Amino acid sequence: MVELRDSSGRHWQITIGTSEATCDDETIANEHIFEIDARPNRLWADGQLAHVVKVKDDWWVHINGRIHVLSIDEQGAGGSGDEGGMTAPMPGKILEILCNVGDQVETGQTLIVMEAMKMEHRIAANGPGTIAEIHYDIGDQVDSGSTLIDITGEE
Amino acid sequence: MVGPDWMEGAPRPISKILVANRGEIACRVFRSCAELGLGSVAIYSEADRGSLHQQTADESVFLPGDNLSDTYLNIEAILAAAEETGADAIHPGYGFLSERSSFANAVKGAGLVWIGPSAHAIDEMGDKISARRAMVTAGVPVIPGEELPLENPDDMVDELVRAATRVGYPLLLKASAGGGGKGMRMVHEPRNLQREYAAASREAATSFGDGTVYVERLLEKSRHIEVQVLTDTLGNAVHLFERECSIQRRHQKVVEEAPSPVLDAITREQMGEAAVNAAKAVDYEGAGTVEFLLSEDGEFHFLEMNTRLQVEHPITECISGVDLVVEQIRVAAGLPLPFTQSDLTIRGHAIEVRIYAEDPSNNFLPAIGPLAMFRPPTGPGIRLDTGVREGDAASIDFDPMLAKLVVHAPDRDSAIRRMKRACEDFVLLGVTTNLGFLSDIMGHPAYHAGETTTDFIDVNWPEGWSPETSDVAPFVAAASEHYGLSRKVTTIETEGGRGSPFNPFLSLRRSFP
Numbered sequence: 001m002v003e004l005r006d007s008s009g010r011h012w013q014i015t016i017g018t019s020e021a022t023c024d025d026e027t028i029a030n031e032h033i034f035e036i037d038a039r040p041n042r043l044w045a046d047g048q049l050a051h052v053v054k055v056k057d058d059w060w061v062h063i064n065g066r067i068h069v070l071s072i073d074e075q076g077a078g079g080s081g082d083e084g085g086m087t088a089p090m091p092g093k094i095l096e097i098l099c100n101v102g103d104q105v106e107t108g109q110t111l112i113v114m115e116a117m118k119m120e121h122r123i124a125a126n127g128p129g130t131i132a133e134i135h136y137d138i139g140d141q142v143d144s145g146s147t148l149i150d151i152t153g154e155e
Numbered sequence: 156m157v158g159p160d161w162m163e164g165a166p167r168p169i170s171k172i173l174v175a176n177r178g179e180i181a182c183r184v185f186r187s188c189a190e191l192g193l194g195s196v197a198i199y200s201e202a203d204r205g206s207l208h209q210q211t212a213d214e215s216v217f218l219p220g221d222n223l224s225d226t227y228l229n230i231e232a233i234l235a236a237a238e239e240t241g242a243d244a245i246h247p248g249y250g251f252l253s254e255r256s257s258f259a260n261a262v263k264g265a266g267l268v269w270i271g272p273s274a275h276a277i278d279e280m281g282d283k284i285s286a287r288r289a290m291v292t293a294g295v296p297v298i299p300g301e302e303l304p305l306e307n308p309d310d311m312v313d314e315l316v317r318a319a320t321r322v323g324y325p326l327l328l329k330a331s332a333g334g335g336g337k338g339m340r341m342v343h344e345p346r347n348l349q350r351e352y353a354a355a356s357r358e359a360a361t362s363f364g365d366g367t368v369y370v371e372r373l374l375e376k377s378r379h380i381e382v383q384v385l386t387d388t389l390g391n392a393v394h395l396f397e398r399e400c401s402i403q404r405r406h407q408k409v410v411e412e413a414p415s416p417v418l419d420a421i422t423r424e425q426m427g428e429a430a431v432n433a434a435k436a437v438d439y440e441g442a443g444t445v446e447f448l449l450s451e452d453g454e455f456h457f458l459e460m461n462t463r464l465q466v467e468h469p470i471t472e473c474i475s476g477v478d479l480v481v482e483q484i485r486v487a488a489g490l491p492l493p494f495t496q497s498d499l500t501i502r503g504h505a506i507e508v509r510i511y512a513e514d515p516s517n518n519f520l521p522a523i524g525p526l527a528m529f530r531p532p533t534g535p536g537i538r539l540d541t542g543v544r545e546g547d548a549a550s551i552d553f554d555p556m557l558a559k560l561v562v563h564a565p566d567r568d569s570a571i572r573r574m575k576r577a578c579e580d581f582v583l584l585g586v587t588t589n590l591g592f593l594s595d596i597m598g599h600p601a602y603h604a605g606e607t608t609t610d611f612i613d614v615n616w617p618e619g620w621s622p623e624t625s626d627v628a629p630f631v632a633a634a635s636e637h638y639g640l641s642r643k644v645t646t647i648e649t650e651g652g653r654g655s656p657f658n659p660f661l662s663l664r665r666s667f668p
Contacts, residue, residue, distance in 0.1 A: 002633040007516070008624045014633035021630070032627065034634045041528065041640060045631045051582045052635045053527040059632035060527065061625075065579025066591060068628035090520050091551045095357070113354075115361070116521055116551060120354055144523070 003073035004059070011073060086126055086149040088142045092116030097138060103131045105151065112148055129153045158488075159192030166489030167268050169244040170194060173237045174212070175258075176248030177227060178542035179559065180464070181208035184246050187480040188213075196240045198233060200226035202552040207542050214240050227251045230258055234265050244268035244487060246480075250554075253463040254281055270487040272462045276437040280460040283329065283369050290457045293436035295429045298371060298448060298456040312349060318370050319348055325373040328352055330359030339406045341373060374448050376608050379403070380415055380455070381446040382430035383471045385479070386439050387486045393496045394427040395475045398444075398467055401607040402596065404519050409589070409612075410596055411467040412506045413474045416567060416605030418449075426455055433460055441486045442468070442479045466509070466559065469540060473505035473563035503563055504570040508578065508593045510558045512549035515592035516621045521555040524548065527585030532577040536563040536570075549586045557588065567605075571597055591622045 001015045011024040016034070035044035041053050050063040059070045096113040099105060105125045112123040129151040136142055158170040171194030174181045181197060185208070188195040197212035200220070209215045216236035218226040226232070228251060237245060245262045247253035247270070256274035263269050271277075280286045287297050319326055319342070328351055330338025338359030340351040356368045378401045386392040399415035400408045414423070430445035437460075444465050446458040468479050477499075482492065512522045529545035541558035543549075549557060562577055564570035575597035578590050596602050601615050608614070634640075 002636045004629045004632055006624060006629060007622055010624065012629045012633075014629060016630075016634050016637035023629075032630045032634075034630075034638070036638050036640075043631065043634060043638070043640065045627055045634065048627070050628075050631045051528055051530070051584065052631055052640060053584045054635070054640075055525060055527050055585045059635065060584035061628045061631045062528070062582045062584060063625065063628055063631055065594065066623055066625060066628075067582075067584065067588075068622075068625050068632075069587070070629055070632045089517065091523060120358060121520070 004070040005073045006068060006070050012070075086111065086123060086147065086151065088114065088123070088144055088146045088148055089121065090114075090116045091144045092121070092142060094136050094138055094140045094142060094148075095120065097134060097136075099131050099134070099149070101131050101134060105129060105131060114142070123148060125151060127151065127153055161191070162488060165485075167487065169268050169484060169488050171196060171213075171240070171242045172244045172246050172270070172484070173198065173233070173240065173242035174208075174246045174248060175227070175233050176246075176251055176253070177203055177206070177208050178553065179208075179540045179556075180248040180466075180542075182211045182542050183540055184248065184480055185211045187478065187484070191481060191484065193484070194242070196236065196242045198227070198236050202550065206547070207544055216240060223251075230261050234261060234267075237265070237267055242267070244270055244484075246270040246483070247463065249463045249466055254461070256281070268487050270441065270483050272440045272443060273438065276439050276443075277462045279437045280443075280462050283459060286459060287457075289436050290433060293432050295433050295436075295457045296455065298374065298458065312352075315352060315370070316345075316348065319345065322370050322372050325375065327371045327373045328355045329369045329371060330355060338368070374450055374456075375610065376451055378415070378417065378449040378607065379408075379446065379458075379609055380418065380426065380449045381444045381461075381465070382426055383465075383468070383475075383479070384430050384434045384439065384443050384445060385477070385482055385486070385492060386434050386441065386443075387492045388440050388489055389491050391492045391495070392431050392434055392439075393492065393494070393499060394430050395471050395477060395479075395499060396501055397423060397426060398465075398470055399607060400467060401609050402602075402611045403609055404515075404612050408467065408509065409511075410506065410508050410593070410602075410607075411470055412504065412567075412570070412607075413470040414501050414504065415449075416607065422449075422453065422455070429455070429457070433457065442483050466556075467507050469538060469559065469561045470505035470507045473538070473561065474501050474503060475499055476502060503565045504567040505561060505563045506570050506574045507559050507561045508574065508596075509556050510560060510581075510583070510593070511589050512555040512557050512586050513589055514587045515589045516619065518619070519589070521551075522549065522587040523551055524586030526557075526583070528582050530582035531558070531560070532580035534573075534577075536573055537561070537577050538563070557583075557586075560593075568603070571603060592620050595620065 004012045014021045032046055037043055043050050048064050053060050057072045061068045092114045095115050099111045107125055107128050109125045110122045111125055114121045132150040132152045134149050158168045162168045172188050173196040174184045185195045195212040197209050197215040198218050199209040199215055200218055218232050220226050245267055252258040254277055256277040259269050259274040279289055290297050325343045328340045338355050340355040342348050342351050380397050380399050382397050383395040397415050398411050398413045400411045402410040433445045442464055444461040447455040448458050449455045513519045514522050525548045526545055531539045538561040539558055543557055562570055562573040564573050578594040581590055
């Protein structure tokens with residue numbers, strides 16, 4: 001069985017051998033016909049040519065003129081949580097830090113200005129709260145997904 | 156003997172061209188060099204070692220250093236590379252040093268042929284204020300607005316506020332040396348003025364090394380229409396009709412087409428004439444682009460002149476049948492244009508989309524990742540200009556543009572259908588791109604209706620764009636897992652890891668993708 005999540009967050013449990021499938025928000029038809037092409041990364045699904053490639057934990061699928069990314073779902077790996085983690089949306093450099101530890105901030109307030117590919121991006125507070133920790137300094141390079149700032153929510 | 160036969164008798168013969176650029180535009184020029192019988196030289200930085208542009212040129216010179224100022228912006232090193240390889244001409248491409256008059260002068264000073272306009276023309280048009288003045292003198296209509304050079308952010312805040320008030324909101328802050336959407340900020344309300352000004356001047360300083368910013372009235376609901384001009388050094392000048400480049404995100408173009416879906420023959424002729432006058436006013440030489448804003452009432456205003464080859468030049472090549480790079484080279488060699496205005500006609504319709512490594516469902520944030528699969532569409536009327544191949548990676552080092560997909564068809568409707576099909580056929584896996592979004596633009600009734608104003612994306616996707624979900628895709632992925640297709644995929648190295656020459660799988664993968 002493979003557990004997958006698509007870009008809209010739908011969670012799938014699929015078994016091909018016995019053709020079982022469940023999706024967390026609807027019941028979907030589970031009769032699909034697969035034909036394996038002689039070449040790697042190609043298969044026929046319901047009469048449509050699909051190109052597939054696995055990169056790290058994601059499946060990239062091109063089928064019927066569209067590209068889909070499906071992540072292999074890890075059981076119990078919850079989202080980033082409602083509070084706390086303000087993460088870098090892309091790799092880049094910290095240009096400005098507009099808050100200090102202990103500051104009260106409002107939702108949408110700009111906390112950090114980053115630069116990536118010569119464009120500036122503003123990182124705004126994802127909720128009201130207090131700045132608990134700032135993990136980087138101005139000029140630091142950060143990877144995509146790095147936690148930049150921790151905010152503790154208001155009780 | 157210098158240069159190929161067709162160069163015989165040219166006042167400034169060329170035999171080998173160094174391209175002071177990288178990526179798709181360097182590849183574009185190298186291909187023309189090969190077809191013209193000219194030698195070609197690439198320069199490349201560490202991040203571009205083994206890149207397509209390095210490998211397309213006949214010879215290549217490595218420029219060490221981590222910063223652009225050490226490599227693609229390093230005039231001294233580029234001239235040394237030309238000397239080392241015996242290149243006798245330099246093509247600057249777009250971006251980088253293409254619009255630096257100091258570079259044009261340095262190239263000529265080194266006794267090389269500069270494939271571009273004179274330093275005087277670059278300076279005159281590069282400074283928005285002098286350009287505006289020159290256009291007023293030449294009788295070319297300009298945008299209503301305030302002319303205000305701002306040089307020192309600390310001293311000029313009061314003056315900025317006063318100027319902004321006189322110009323009126325909404326307004327546009329632009330880097331005087333800017334372009335390509337960098338250093339450009341929209342300000343809708345006075346309270347955002349200072350913050351946006353600081354950001355604009357900083358972006359301008361990072362991208363262009365010049366923090367000067369300029370205030371201009373923002374004309375909403377306008378169309379961005381630009382006219383391609385071509386002039387030789389003997390006083391001949393023509394225009395090659397217009398391109399419409401209204402669909403933009405972050406002030407960067409996403410979709411361009413030629414001809415414009417709205418221009419009538421009379422306006423086209425007027426704009427073409429104005430563009431030729433603009434070029435003549437600065438004694439322009441070679442290929443250049445005069446940008447206009449066309450407002451709803453049909454009036455057009457001079458926006459700026461780009462004194463270089465444009466990213467979107469292929470659509471003009473499609474409809475005019477003129478190879479602009481070839482003409483640039485011929486003009487630089489001192490040869491006359493081989494045609495006059497009356498020889499030129501519009502043939503069919505062409506569209507270009509820019510394929511970016513970015514997430515259109517998340518504010519168009521740049522994305523990185525391996526080009527695990529890169530299978531471009533093929534067929535009649537399809538052209539792809541790119542600097543990458545399968546196995547390369549979209550990295551943080553450079554602009555996120557991966558490729559330009561161009562289609563040419565007899566009329567606009569068939570061009571749109573062709574582009575939609577081409578976008579859908581493009582198998583580009585491993586990095587998030589805007590392909591799905593581009594395909595949706597091609598399928599959008601507003602695009603079909605030619606309603607391509609600069610706010611097209613905001614108007615038609617006010618809540619942002621999100622990709623179509625699929626019920627069969629998860630099964631395809633699961634089937635691949637089940638049948639073990641994943642085992643046929645070796646790990647693809649992303650940026651940083653591709654330096655190791657001792658990884659046998661890496662080289663295998665490149666040979667037999």
